[in-house]
Amino acid sequence: MRFNVAQLLKEPVGSTRKYHLAEDIQDLDGEVKLTHLIEGAIRLIHTTEGVLVSGQFYTEVELTCSRCLESFSTAVDFTLEEEFRPTIAISTGAKLPPVDGEDEATLIDSQHIINLLEVIRQDIILALPPRPLCKPDCAGLCSQCGQNLNEGPCTCEQPLGDPRWEALRTLR
Ligand SMILES: [Zn+2]
Ligand SMILES: [Zn+2]
Numbered sequence: 001m002r003f004n005v006a007q008l009l010k011e012p013v014g015s016t017r018k019y020h021l022a023e024d025i026q027d028l029d030g031e032v033k034l035t036h037l038i039e040g041a042i043r044l045i046h047t048t049e050g051v052l053v054s055g056q057f058y059t060e061v062e063l064t065c066s067r068c069l070e071s072f073s074t075a076v077d078f079t080l081e082e083e084f085r086p087t088i089a090i091s092t093g094a095k096l097p098p099v100d101g102e103d104e105a106t107l108i109d110s111q112h113i114i115n116l117l118e119v120i121r122q123d124i125i126l127a128l129p130p131r132p133l134c135k136p137d138c139a140g141l142c143s144q145c146g147q148n149l150n151e152g153p154c155t156c157e158q159p160l161g162d163p164r165w166e167a168l169r170t171l172r
Pocket of ligand 2 (some may be wrong): 082142143145146147154155156
């Protein structure tokens with residue numbers, strides 16, 4: 001997740017580096033649990049402003065189903081495109097003035113290191129579904145006894161049916 005771009009910044013604008021990424025990061029800040037490597041191809045381009053990082057990644061994330069509350073693993077594909085700005089001038093070593101409103105996650109540090117962890121964390125969170133489901137037709141939990149209805153019906157008395165639902169029920 002960390003790339004030293006000192007050499008790239010000394011080369012002409014337009015110079016490019018390509019890497020294959022396969023990182024085992026299980027815990028992204030405790031919020032998101034990854035169950036697979038973060039894998040992908042990444043490209044770093046020296047721009048007039050700094051370094052443009054772009055890439056396409058795949059990983060798998062453990063989520064909790066919003067209906068049955070079981071955890072499950074789901075595939076996450078995401079793209080990354082961020083321009084990183086230097087904080088130190090590569091030619092002189094002088095400190096560069098900060099820019100208003102810039103995101104600290106996209107700064108190249110004083111050792112000329114780009115750290116992708118924070119932008120990747122943000123991209124993964126954005127790629128997650130707002131209401132995760134373990135499967136599209138998850139049956140959820142019984143509202144009376146809490147049984148996971150994916151594992152079979154419970155013994156609760158069904159509430160006396162609205163006749164319009166009876167037809168549907170016999171279809172099961
Ligand atoms: Zn579920
Ligand atoms: Zn029940």
